Amino acid sequence: MGLLDCLVGAEGRKSIKRKDSDAGEAGKALEELRGSLYNELRTAEGAKRQQQRFCRPVVAMSFNFFVAVGIILTNKLVMGKVGFNFPIFLTLIHYTVAWLLLAFFKALSWLPVSPPSKTTPSSSLFTLGAIMAFASGLANTSLKYNSVGFYQMAKIAVTPTIVLAEFILFRKTISFKKVLALVVVSAGVAVATVTDLEFSAFGACIAIAWIIPSAINKILWSNLQQHANWTALALMWKTTPITISFLVALMPWLDPPGLLLFKWDINNGSAILVSALLGFLLQWSGALALGATSATSHVVLGQFKTCVILVGGYLLLDSDPGPVSLSGAVVALAGMSAYTLLNLKESKESLNKQIPMQDPVSKTKSSENGSDGSTVTNTTNEV
Structure with a gap:
């Protein structure tokens, strides 16, 4: 110890103590950060704040866009090359895998806390779960019996349906410029x-x-997250079992016979499993997008995917949809850009309204009075 003291010296010992102290403070700060983050996720309000913090509208919609493109290609493989022509059962597999993943997150305490039951009626959750089964199941069935073009034409009707339903249910209106867009x-x-x-x-x-069902599904997902402190994963955990039960009831009515004759092997099973994992990500990313934006914006995002795939195929893959289709896609992209700019402008204006503008005169008075807060308060009350 004496040799160490000689080599290090008094200043060296002080430096070592400072470093140990700094390391201890850094470790303490890290533990406090972990503890605060854990406590934040233990409440519904805190979990919602964390979702809003890390999943901004641009992030949520970009996530949903890339997953949607991936699952379109995967489902084409499953229903085409693999020959799995059972859309309701495929949707059931998607939601079953999603529920198993959510149960795994729940066991590891990774699942955000749900709001108190008194804040959200159980009938609302049951309705959302049932409507989600019809919306997802009928969408896949429509893709099976119709072309992609007719499916997109039907999706156009979802937009005015959402606008009308939001006005009837919540008296929500949109500006004339948005209607034109x-x-x-x-x-x-x-x-x-x-x-x-x-x-x-x-x-x-x-x-x-x-x-x-598609319009109501998007409205309920958006409304429960934005006004009832629900996060995407917590809402999925509550509604997925209901959706699964309704999909089981829909299978005999909408799926063709021959499910038991399907040839299951490693290649086919792997393709269906990949589709199911992407289905979970699609449901999660769609819920995040609906929580961060609105039902109408989510529909516009879906139409944006169609136009990007059409234009991208022409530019990158030498496909030739024809000048009429390309012109329509360009016009649609222009309308989407205008709609997005109007949304950003309205968001900025609402944010400015939320920040109170301080009167310079009152600010000067408050600085002159200094610590004499009681005088200012009494004067205000008298006035």
């Missing part, structure tokens, strides 16, 4: 997909029946 988007998508309108009578009925 949505009309441009719808017209552009209609022109872009008009060359691919193959459908059957049964497929057309399925597409029409899908419109209302």
Whole structure:
């Protein structure tokens, strides 16, 4: 110890103590940060704040966009090359895998806390779970019996349905400029997909029946997250079992016979499993996007995917959809850009309204009075 003291010296010992103290303070600060983050996730309000903090609208919609493109390609493989032509059962596999993953998160305490039951009626959760089964199941069935173009044409009708339903349910209105932008988007998508309108009578009925559940599903997801402190994962955990039970009931009515004759092997099973994992990510990313934006914005995002795939195929893959379809896609993208800019402008204006503008005169008075707060308070009360 004496040799160490000689080599290090008094200043060296002080430096070592300071370093040990700094390391101890850094470790203490890290533990406090972990503890505060854990406590934040233990309440519904804190979990919602964390979701809003880390998942901004641009992040949520980008996440949903890339996952949606991936699952479109995967489902084409599953229903085409693999030959798994059972859309309701495929949707059931998606939600079953999602529920198993959520149960795993729950066991590891990674699942955000749900709001108190008294804040959200159980009937609302049951309704959302049931509608989600019809919206997802009928969407996949429509894709099976109709062309992609007719499916997109049916999706156009979801936009005015959402606007009308939000006005009836919540008295929510949108500006005239937004209405014009949505009309441009719808017209552009209609022109872009008009060359691919193959459908059957049964497929057309399925597409029409899908419109209302799809609109209500998006509205409920958005409303419960934005006004009832629900996070995407917590809401998925509560509603997925209900959705699974309704999908089981829909299978005998909408799926064709022959499920037990399907050839299960490693390749087919792997493709279906990848589709199911992407289905979980699609549900999660869609819920995040609905919580961060609105139901109408989410529909516009879906139409944006169609136009990007159409234009991207022409530019990168030498596909030739024709000048009419390309012109419609460009017009739709222009309308989407205008709608996005109007949303950003309204968000900025609402944020400025939330920040109170301080009067310079009152600010001067408060600085002159200094610590004499009681005098200012009494004067204000008298006035």
